[in-house]
Amino acid sequence: MKRTLGCCYYPEHWPREIWEQDAARMADLGLTWVRIGEFAWSRLEPEPGKLEFGWLDDAIEVLGRAGLKVVLGTPTATPPRWVLDKHPDMLAVDAQGRPRKFGSRRHYCFSHQGYLAECRRIVTLLAERYGDNPNVAAWQTDNEYGCHDTVISYSEAALAAFQDWLRAQFPAANGGDIGALNAAWGNVFWSMDYRDFSEIDLPNLTVTEPNPAHALAFRRFSSDQVAAFNRAQVEILRRYSDAPIAHNYMGRVTEFDHFATGADLDIASWDSYPLGFLEDRVGADAARQRRYARQGDPDFQAFHHDLYRAVAAVAPGSGSEAVAQSYPRSSSEAVAQYPRLWVMEQQPGPVNWAPYNPSPLPGMVRLWTWEAFAHGAEAVLYFRWRQAPFAQEQLHAGLLRPDSVAAPGFDEAAEVARELAEAPDIAPCQAPVALIFDYAACWSWEVQPQGQGLAYFDLVFDHYRALRRLGLSVDILAPTARDFSGYGLILAPGMMHMPDGLIAALQASGTEVLIGPRSAARDAHFTIPVPLPPAWPGLDVTVSRLQTLRPDMPVPLAGGGAVRNWLEEIEGSAEVVLRTEDGAPVAMREGPVTYMGGWGDDAALEALLGTLCNRAGVATRPLPEGVRLRRTGAELFWFNHNAHAVETEAGTLPAAGVLRERL
Secondary structure, eight states, X not given: OOOEEEEEOOGGGSOGGGHXXXXXXXXXXXXXXXEEOTTOXXXXXXXXXXXXXXXXXXXXXXHHHTTOEEEEEOOTTSOOHHHHHHOTTOSOBOTTSOBOOSSXXXXXXXXXXXXXXXXXXHHHHHHHHHTTOTTEEEEEOSSXXXXXXXXXXXXXXXXXXXXXXXXXXXXXXXXXOHHHHHHHHTTTGGGOOOSSGGGOOOSOSOXXXXXXXXXXXXXXXXXXXXHHHHHHHHHHHHHHOXXXXXXXXXXXXXXXXXXXXXXXXXXXXXXXXHHHHHHHTSOOOHHHHHHTTTTOOTTHHHHHHHHHHHHHHTXXXXXXXXXHTTSOOOHHHHHHHOOOEEEXXXXXXXXXXXXXXXXXXXXXXXXXXXXXHHTTEEEEEEXXXXXXSSSTTTTSOOSBOTTSXXXXXXXXXXXXXXXXXXXXXXXOOOOSEEEEOOHHHHHHHHHOOSSTTOOHHHHHHHHHHHHHHTTOOEEEEOTTOOOOTTOSEEEETTOSOOOHHHHHHHHHHOOEEEEOSSTTOSOTTSOOOSSOTBOOTTOOOEEEEEEEOOTTOOEEBTTSOEEEEEEEEEESSSEXXXXXXXXXXXXXXXXXXXXXXXXXXXXXXXXXXXXXXXXXXXXXXXXXXXEEEEEOSSEEEEEEOSSSOEEETTEEEOTTOEEEEEO
């Protein structure tokens, strides 16, 4: 499959007389794809039932005549004001009980049935009109589900839907077994027993923290609402079009299960903003933010490329049937078919929304693009074609300035386009190690962090960073993965609920496995199991007690490194492989399974993972700071995220440099 480039374009923002010029210039630049339409509802339907599709017909025709392929977005992320006037209770409500107001975007609650009906109607109109248009080569549903904290809603619509969802989770002939719910949630505590599902409220505005089982159930419900909302659009599009369907996810948005939503889609795409994310989402300290202020974190984009490649791997393109099968593709099938990963929005210059918004270092737009391709991306689209001179994103750079003069990112995109002409096709290659990522574990940690600022995402990301510093390519897998053939090492840190099927599959794989801390610490309803965690067959390790640590109180380990954030007291007859300086066991192993009872710092994780890779026969290659590798079936990529040149065994990597070696 060929790698391709594209951009995001808003013809409704620009005079009609420049559309042909824009399209010709895009084609001359070497672009293939143009995404349009995802925010255009008010121009498509300015008043209820008054449809004005002529301008969109014209725009699609102009782009198609230039040889460009259109990704057409459904406009449901930005309902017009008249939709809100028609459905005044459609707004999401925050945890303090305040409705989210009109005036920007994503102003809807996923549970509101009236709004869902409006979405079905406008998507049907689009699909009927453009489903067989030869210039519309792909679709995008909505835009950035979950962005701006818009998954969790405490509205009346959400309350009614949540109660119905709970009845389905605890079924009985009389419409729900409330006794089973009370027992599963432990509602005997604090006299929280319910007599009927209608008594269950949403878990906000309680005097102190709500029951964690209640809070986790609400998070699961909220995630299911996103998947159902997306599925409603996908089912309509599939009736009228054979073109592939994507959604564009965002970095470190974990409020819904992207695997479950992605199971209905053909393409998993995400929106990559390395400089904005460094300040806004990575969690880097001040020194790291300063060092990579103009390059972005060396691992954050790579992590999400690998994550969304995994999301794409569960999407066989067969519609909602895939969800019922719990996104069935195995890891080996995913590698063989190579999942369809796109970057739907790639930062080409300064953004407008982070705490600080520097310009990228020269060469970084090219590096970010090649990094996406190295991790399996089929297409990279720059956001946006031309910088808008008005409204909320007027300081968000594009490939062109507002006066249509080329911005610096334009020339770097042109350089990539020239390089692509000589590059090999995408070549699948299974990584030697895999990391399981579980959205439900994110919610569990958020419901009960036990220490200020502790997050599952950060724990998993720390393990990913350590693997990459050791020079390894990494596959990320869904928690439903059961085929681990071909991997030397599997990591599942912090996965609080581990289904029996996953544990059995990991045991049967014969692969080196690393779990903990906090792995298998709860059952599906947030109860501590007995025998005590991790209760892993064949591994005599028990977590007897735990503590969370102040940031200024790390616990040193014998031989170097330290535990920070989280430390468990573990006991049992398994072999001790890591101890504190005081001699307390921190990691224990029996056979191929290692349990890590602490959150290791960089040195501790590198040492532990290096040892496990050695046991598994996986070759490591420790790398200089800011240098990363990625291997595909045809190439070995070297990336230098530093603002200075670095000497490596492959030669001198210039600042913001990319080296591609044919294999």
